[in-house]
Amino acid sequence: MCSVGDDLFDDNGLMSTIEVSRSKTCNKCKTAETHLVLRNKDAYCKSCFLENVTHKFKSTLGKSRLIRPGNRVLFLYEDNEASTALLHMVRDGLNLNTPKKLNFCPVIVFIEDLYHLTIEERHNVIEQANKVIGEFHFDLFLVSLAQYAGNTGSIDKLICQASEVLPISENDEHELFRNVQPNTSVTNKKELISILKRNLLIEVAKHLDCKFIFTNEISQDIAINLLTNVSLACGNRIPIEAGFCDDIDSQVKILRPLYLFDSKEIEFYTKYNNINYTHSRNEETNPYSSIQTLLEKFVVDLQANFPATINTILKIGDKLDIVKGDISCQLCKIPICEQSSQLTSEESTRFSSLVSTSKIDLADPDLSNKFAPINGKAYCFSCDELSKCLLKR
Amino acid sequence: MCYVSLRNVNIKNISNFAFQTGYFLISMADLKIALEFGGGAEVLVGNQKVHEVAFPSKNKVWTIGDLLYWIKDNILKERPELFLQDGSVRPGILVLVNDADWELMDTVNYELKSNDRIVFISTLHGG
Ligand SMILES: [Zn+2]
Numbered sequence: 220m221c222s223v224g225d226d227l228f229d230d231n232g233l234m235s236t237i238e239v240s241r242s243k244t245c246n247k248c249k250t251a252e253t254h255l256v257l258r259n260k261d262a263y264c265k266s267c268f269l270e271n272v273t274h275k276f277k278s279t280l281g282k283s284r285l286i287r288p289g290n291r292v293l294f295l296y297e298d299n300e301a302s303t304a305l306l307h308m309v310r311d312g313l314n315l316n317t318p319k320k321l322n323f324c325p326v327i328v329f330i331e332d333l334y335h336l337t338i339e340e341r342h343n344v345i346e347q348a349n350k351v352i353g354e355f356h357f358d359l360f361l362v363s364l365a366q367y368a369g370n371t372g373s374i375d376k377l378i379c380q381a382s383e384v385l386p387i388s389e390n391d392e393h394e395l396f397r398n399v400q401p402n403t404s405v406t407n408k409k410e411l412i413s414i415l416k417r418n419l420l421i422e423v424a425k426h427l428d429c430k431f432i433f434t435n436e437i438s439q440d441i442a443i444n445l446l447t448n449v450s451l452a453c454g455n456r457i458p459i460e461a462g463f464c465d466d467i468d469s470q471v472k473i474l475r476p477l478y479l480f481d482s483k484e485i486e487f488y489t490k491y492n493n494i495n496y497t498h499s500r501n502e503e504t505n506p507y508s509s510i511q512t513l514l515e516k517f518v519v520d521l522q523a524n525f526p527a528t529i530n531t532i533l534k535i536g537d538k539l540d541i542v543k544g545d546i547s548c549q550l551c552k553i554p555i556c557e558q559s560s561q562l563t564s565e566e567s568t569r570f571s572s573l574v575s576t577s578k579i580d581l582a583d584p585d586l587s588n589k590f591a592p593i594n595g596k597a598y599c600f601s602c603d604e605l606s607k608c609l610l611k612r
Numbered sequence: 613m614c615y616v617s618l619r620n621v622n623i624k625n626i627s628n629f630a631f632q633t634g635y636f637l638i639s640m641a642d643l644k645i646a647l648e649f650g651g652g653a654e655v656l657v658g659n660q661k662v663h664e665v666a667f668p669s670k671n672k673v674w675t676i677g678d679l680l681y682w683i684k685d686n687i688l689k690e691r692p693e694l695f696l697q698d699g700s701v702r703p704g705i706l707v708l709v710n711d712a713d714w715e716l717m718d719t720v721n722y723e724l725k726s727n728d729r730i731v732f733i734s735t736l737h738g739g
């Protein structure tokens with residue numbers, strides 16, 4: 220796993236309370252009038268703020284030293300502010316005439332899965348994506364997640380040029396979950412979608428000859444995802460999904476250039492650059508409907524009173540190391556934990572489950588095999604659980 | 613003549629048209645404010661992004677705190693808990709006063725001035 224310098228984290232202290240600088244002038248240039256407060260304490264003027272954003276973005280990319288001039292980079296475009304802001308930062312960087320100029324070649328993909336919208340609204344989102352990405356002068360490709368899920372053929376038939384019409388139907392959601400038990404929880408459905416999207420992105424990247432994928436998660440998304448992974452017993456995914464770089468695939472790396480940005484920085488960046496983009500309506504959700512939405516509520520509410528919450532979660536993620544193993548899970552593609560002489564958490568879980576659900580004989584010489592992980596299995600522990608909601612495994 | 617006050621809503625002779633389009637026309641009022649909702653927060657106020665409102669400011673100072681109660685009583689269509697919490701906005705909603713962060717202006721205690729533009733942006737995914 221590649222990790223980008225710890226120094227990019229802003230240290231807040233674990234229990235810092237809200238204390239806004241009352242100074243009328245900017246923390247950085249000390250002359251201009253302040254316009255916003257970051258991390259609940261540092262006040263900046265508009266231009267120093269924008270400069271900081273650009274600097275943070277470039278240093279995140281630069282420190283990784285992964286991308287070479289001319290490399291093709293696939294951007295996942297989503298219907299959210301962070302996505303538009305990211306493209307704006309990249310366009311600005313490509314347009315520079317200084318040595319700091321970015322010099323890779325962006326290719327954009329939009330994965331259509333906005334099933335909470337009407338057909339007309341879904342077409343509007345694509346039209347809008349087309350317009351926005353056209354204004355940035357990038358190439359856009361479209362893929363339907365439902366078609367991908369229902370299709371076993373080659374990826375090139377699924378990828379549409381922006382000028383072509385992406386097939387959208389009322390039936391898409393049904394199609395997507397055709398192989399899933401009807402009573403599957405929202406949590407598991409979201410989990411399946413996220414695994415499916417990751418696999419699709421990597422396939423698209425390979426097809427379009429891109430060695431890198433840029434996604435648009437900000438710090439808050441990463442923190443929520445980390446706690447979701449803990450809750451869903453996907454510990455093996457944490458070190459891969461909690462940092463800047465996911466290099467599980469041997470050919471394509473997934474990078475998260477916004478992982479150190481918070482939602483406030485993104486919103487003010489969008490506002491101050493006059494990026495006028497209307498995003499489609501959010502799905503109206505009850506925060507208690509899934510683990511993912513509940514953890515969003517938990518993290519956002521906690522962050523409001525304890526501004527170090529998200530950074531603390533991110534730092535924990537940064538300290539975890541990747542599981543080593545030669546066999547990868549067939550669903551999520553993450554290496555499956557190898558047999559080791561020490562008891563693994565998976566074995567402990569099976570052991571507790573065994574002792575609490577059946578009568579066991581401690582003198583049984585075969586006891587340890589009863590909770591040992593099954594050798595040669597296809598799925599990691601959490602996907603094994605998840606796969607129970609699939610009709611055909 | 614139409615009249616809108618903050619806590620005790622008192623709307624006289626206000627035309628339906630004005631009400632529906634979000635324009636509150638008030639004579640004698642010298643505190644005109646533009647409210648803007650974005651990032652999904654507009655869904656909570658009848659899917660309308662900009663609301664021009666005006667309050668009588670004679671002998672009365674209006675703070676953003678008062679404004680939040682007014683929004684709750686007058687334009688929040690449903691589920692006020694998605695917008696307000698503990699006398700302020702819900703965590704995850706950003707507030708801008710004339711393009712600047714309200715945290716620089718003492719948040720709910722900021723005293724509104726005529727022609728102020730107050731922007732509420734939701735940064736939450738789930739609504
Ligand atoms: Zn400055």
Ligand SMILES: [Zn+2]
Nearest residue numbers: 548551599602
């Ligand atoms: Zn797995």
